[in-house]
Amino acid sequence: MEEMGLRERKRQRMYQDVSDIAVRLFLERGFDAVSVAEVAAAAGISKPTLFRYFPAKEDLVLHRIADHxxxxxxxxxxxxxxxxxxxxxxxxxxxxxxxxxxxxxxxxxxxxxxxxxxxxxxxxxxxxxxxxxxxxxxxxxxxxxxxxxxxxxxxxxxxxxxxxxxxxxxxxxxxxxxxxxxxxxxxxxxxxxxxxxxxxxxxxxxx
The missing domain is CATH 1.20.58 (Methane Monooxygenase Hydroxylase; Chain G, domain 1)
Structure with a gap:
């Protein structure tokens, strides 16, 4: 149970970290000017891994309101x-x-x-x-x-x-x-x- 709790916390941390990186890039350069591949590279993960967390590019931004x-x-x-x-x-x-x-x-x-x-x-x-x-x-x-x-x-x-x-x-x-x-x-x-x-x-x- 404790291990599952740790795994879930790490998973949520990954969501938050990747979303934060993406939003920073989008704010700096514009949403359409930044590719998903660039976000993945900045986050240090592969593009397929990013899409496992965020099915669409827009979800990188909307993660910030997902808890509502x-x-x-x-x-x-x-x-x-x-x-x-x-x-x-x-x-x-x-x-x-x-x-x-x-x-x-x-x-x-x-x-x-x-x-x-x-x-x-x-x-x-x-x-x-x-x-x-x-x-x-x-x-x-x-x-x-x-x-x-x-x-x-x-x-x-x-x-x-x-x-x-x-x-x-x-x-x-x-x-x-x-x-x-x-x-x-x-x-x-x-x-x-x-x-x-x-x-x-x-x-x-x-x-």
């Missing part, structure tokens, strides 16, 4: 009121300046988001991440049509809120200026969700 893929599902599954739990989780992310909320002005975070949102193939690949997040959340909510519709709305709300925060900060606004608006926008968005979703999902009108 099942976050909404985990939050919803542990709550009696999934929508409210997801609201509180998103607001907590804003207050922690979690990069996934878009409310972070660290130069490296801004550069990463510019790379992600400014590269068409990465945007397209990111939708796969969103679809998997949506599917996991739908399963946590019950898996029926109502659950799938709710999951689609929730994931869309989180994505749009995060993108709006990032675009404002990328345009030059400070985090302190954007943060109050970001929290109010999140509160309004989740309130609208709660007003339209079925009661069993945490919806229904609230006083």
């Amino acid at each position: 893929e099942t976050e909404a599902a985990r939050v919803a599954a542990a709550a009696d009121d999934p929508v409210d739990a997801l609201r509180r989780n998103f607001l907590d992310g804003l207050r922690r300046r979690d990069p996934v909320t878009g409310l972070n002005d660290h130069p490296q975070v801004l550069a990463f988001h510019t790379l992600l949102y400014g590269t068409p193939s990465l945007v397209a690949r990111a939708y796969g991440h969103l679809r998997r997040s949506e599917a996991a959340l739908a399963a946590a909510l019950g898996g029926d049509l109502e659950a799938r519709l709710a999951a689609g709305q929730i994931i869309a709300v989180q994505r749009i809120l995060a993108e709006d925060n990032w675009r404002r900060i990328a345009a030059g606004e400070g985090v302190g200026e954007v943060a109050p608006d970001a929290e109010r926008a999140a509160e309004r968005a989740f309130a609208r969700l709660a007003a339209t979703l079925p009661d069993r999902l945490g919806g229904g009108s609230r006083e």
Whole structure:
């Protein structure tokens, strides 16, 4: 068991190291200007080995958000009121300046988001991440049509809120200026969700 734990830690370390090297190269020279072979050489591994870890070039970048893929599902599954739990989780992310909320002005975070949102193939690949997040959340909510519709709305709300925060900060606004608006926008968005979703999902009108 301990050996398996060590092997898994080494495997995760490899994922992180190769992704970090790739992102650094992409930020320096542009995503399309760097080949997978160059990333493999910089990481000291063969190209076939790299593809065993990352099936597509875009996955080298998206690894940084991979741990968020099942976050909404985990939050919803542990709550009696999934929508409210997801609201509180998103607001907590804003207050922690979690990069996934878009409310972070660290130069490296801004550069990463510019790379992600400014590269068409990465945007397209990111939708796969969103679809998997949506599917996991739908399963946590019950898996029926109502659950799938709710999951689609929730994931869309989180994505749009995060993108709006990032675009404002990328345009030059400070985090302190954007943060109050970001929290109010999140509160309004989740309130609208709660007003339209079925009661069993945490919806229904609230006083």
